[in-house]
Amino acid sequence: MLGLLERARVPPHPDFYRLLFDYVSGVQGVSAGRIGSIMTERDGTAQGRLYDEFIAPYQQTEVIERAIARMVARLDTLDQLIVQSSDAASDHSRSLAEASGHFEAETIDPVILRELVERLTAAHDTVERANRTLLAELADAHRELAATQAEIGRSRESALRDPLTGIANRAGVDLALSRLTHEAPGQPLCVALIDVDHFKTLNDTYGHPVGDQVLLVVTRALLASARASDIVARTGGDEFAVVLAGTTLYQAHNIANGMRNAVAAGDLRRALGGAVLGGLTVSIGVAEYRPGESVAQLLDRADRGLYRAKESGRNRVDSDAA
Structure with missing residues (x-):
């Protein structure tokens, strides 16, 4: 563990130690991809980015x-x-x-x-x-x-808010899911995890300011296609989540597909000017809450759906029907 902290140039502070211990142990299912991405960067920013995305939202x-x-x-x-x-x-x-x-x-x-x-x-x-x-x-x-x-x-x-987009952040999602699973255990509940396809390439090509503008385009598309009761959140980097209360898996899949189409129709000219890409797409994994399971287990199943969507060619929705 200490070697991992040292390689990423992250101090052995208790908060970082707990975060990376959960990551190595597989507890941070929904966050594992993002944490892994940050840890592999060699630009010396891992400490600040891990703190901003995974620790600061829970501190006041x-x-x-x-x-x-x-x-x-x-x-x-x-x-x-x-x-x-x-x-x-x-x-x-x-x-x-x-x-x-x-x-x-x-x-x-x-x-x-x-x-x-x-x-x-x-x-x-x-x-x-x-x-x-x-x-x-x-x-x-x-x-x-x-x-x-x-x-x-x-x-x-x-x-509970993401400073860039103004929507909920990871802590907001955790709070909403925890509240919904305890207050309305008999009601259907789904979560969709969304990842912007090829975002790292876009960020590396055009720079972080343009990347931020693209994230705002995605945010507007998700909000425009979400229902009033849905909670749209940015959970870190190019990762988003949508909490869909009172929604079956079939309904959630259709809503997620509408979000995917809305992002694909998003106007990138404000972000990229004349250098508009061929299109912006997202991959989405959807899972429905099962009575008795933890929020982490629900998110992990949605994350596995997201992984399958990306492995199957991206720009698609994969629902965990198993």
Whole structure:
């Protein structure tokens, strides 16, 4: 394992170690092709690309750490203000007790009476100021907590989105499949895994900026041919996935075929200008969820269908009917 990390120039960080251990063990079925592709590149970018595609989508540490720091600072301020308010209240109680003793006397010295009134007024004012400050700080803390909750919510949503295309990412697919298999176990559920044919050749020929534009063309085609209930995701590189809830394998196969045709009809002129290729195609593997199997097993069967589609000549859909 360490030798594999060293050859790819990836540090032996626990996150990378776990990822590659799963890869070597065969756990990362849907991701194995992409991980293998990244690991074979010798341009020194494996660490960054593995982190961006397989680790970062599951992490929200920076936002959470900022939120914790703000809350700790706010709680420290509130603690100080509560102590001040408590001290002011205690001083006021002592002043009242002292005044009560003087008022019970048969005669009251006017000078002492004036001093008592001034001291009681000052103590009362101190208590009021402390309470107003504490209430204002509590209101600020409430507003900051609401803003922090919103920021964490946005971060959670962002962590489930692919930054290039704006659609769901690998973590979004995992979350959707996990939710659907638990919340509606009796309903049909399919997943389609999509791979852009000959994308590496296109990327090497025209460069990454053009490759990114091609990925956007594919994204638009998939979204245009998907139903409102379908979840379209980019799971890494030129790999996409579509979660089809409430869909049988037969229906999913037809929908996937429509997506394949939509991609083939995509307009590449914006991405390639006059150098338009003969056509852009995708290969698709489709599998239907079987009760009791894990999400990884479902994805692995769809991945095997994708492999068969590519081995059979590409630009086709292969459904796992076995």
